[in-house]
Amino acid sequence: MTAETASTRLPATGVPRLARGVRLRHDEARGQWVLLAPERVLQPDPVAVEILKRVDGERSIDAIIDDLIAAFSVERGRVAADVDAFLAGLAEKGMVEVGP
Structure with a gap:
């Protein structure tokens, strides 16, 4: 997927929020951030974590x-x-x- 495709799909003025049941949490035992979703666990890299920390349902892209x-x-x-x-x-x- 190119950034151009993503821009077309997600308007710059759109306000992203984590979907129901999805949470960003810091896993103290592992010392890293995880994105928890039903039946999924993702380990975002540091850049992804910085983006996710700002996805609050209030700020636009x-x-x-x-x-x-x-x-x-x-x-x-x-x-x-x-x-x-x-x-x-x-x-x-x-x-x-x-x-x-």
Whole structure:
């Protein structure tokens, strides 16, 4: 999937939230973050964790991108492509929902 495809599917003004039953949790025993969903456990990498921490059902995709740019001083195009592709992948799996 390309970032262009993801951008088309997930509007920049859309507000992502974790789907019902999906939770981001820090596993103290393993010392890492996990994304828990019914019958699934994903171990997101550090970049994915930073994105997921901002998926709160209130911030738009654009706001998440702006926050990541401010926090990590990275180029907008790359961040936007990564966020779009990541969230689109989770949306395909039913782990993220994007509303108006």
